[in-house]
Amino acid sequence: MNPIHAHKDKLSPNGLIACPTCDALHKETDVPIGMAAKCVRCGHTLLRPRKSAMTQILMLAATAFVLMCAGIFFPFLELQAGGRITRSSVFDAVLAFSDGVMLPVAILLGALIIVVPLVRFMALIYVFAPMSLGHYPARYAPQAFRLAERLSPWSMAEIFIVGVGVALIKVTGLATVLIGPAFWAFCGLVVVTVLKDTFMCKLTVWKTLENRRLS
């Protein structure tokens, strides 16, 4: 990106990009597909357009949504000891904190592991499905995309999976542990989420949303 240097005249805001992390101004240029434009001052990636990124993000968000649904309701760990078997699902883990003073923690865990990721995937599908299948974005697409972005630090499915790993090792001495289908669904979810985040260039998405807006 070309930086803007000290200027005497009043600049017009059109055709400029301000780096979201350091506020440095750049001239907006067309970035070829597969290339990345970085901020000259802080190195933050401004634009990184990819070929058919919309469809890829849509497919990955839909996959993540299905995996998430499977992950919630199937058992993720089974414990065998002394002839007894206990199965627990993600739901049970959330409900572990549900008595007394711990109730707020249960609600928070439910939000972080289940609700936030689900809402995020639904918002992304809502934003990208109309644009990738047709051309114009849906009516409240900017609001939905803003919600998805704001929720992203609070979506903790991948951290939960590492927690499962640690818990498995703590338990192995006490009982036989079998890994249920939900565990694999969550592992798949982690991979899909990482891919989705690398494909998605926020500034390009916002520009596309603006350009294709129904006026």
Add this chain to the structure above:
Amino acid sequence: MENTGKPASVLTARAAGLVGCTRCGRVHDQGVAFCLRCGSALQSRDTLALQKVWAWWWAGLIAYIPANIYPMLRMTQFGRPHESSIMGGVIDLAQHGDLWVAFVVFFASIIIPIGKFIAIAYLAWSVKKGIRTRDVGRLHMYEIVEFIGRWSMIDVFVVAILTALLQMDFIVTVSPGIAAFSFTVSVVCTMISAQSFDPRTIWDTEKETPRV
């Protein structure tokens, strides 16, 4: 395009009398309240950022103290109760020979939170003082803090999973301790503290941009 050239000569949106959107990068004239592209509220600099950062920082620090003193997890084995704090859990794991897992838990629940408190305090202090050294280094520090903070939740998740798995009818039962509550509060507060920080202020100096 990639190399940093002469960073001093770069013009910021604020210095040019414009406002840049932190969500989508669109530039507006000063005085526009909401971004025309993405609808986010526009602010040249968040003038209350440091106050918010410190308020959440102190809340997080206060909650972190009981999180380390009180038991994280109460385990009853053959009728004998055994309570372990965060550090106690790490030592238990290490004594069982699971050094690697002990290290992961130690890193996530002790090194990350303490490192985060120090890093956020340093960033807020350096911005307040208008220190302009190692700007990119400080930005990277901020990005690491933002990225890694969420991982502290591991220990709370482990307690939840253990409680769900080891129920009443087993030889061993587990229930969460009060520290799980305060630790969660501490992680959430420090995450909000880090999010309140305005990284654009890292580059501001007194001369270029009068601080309000």
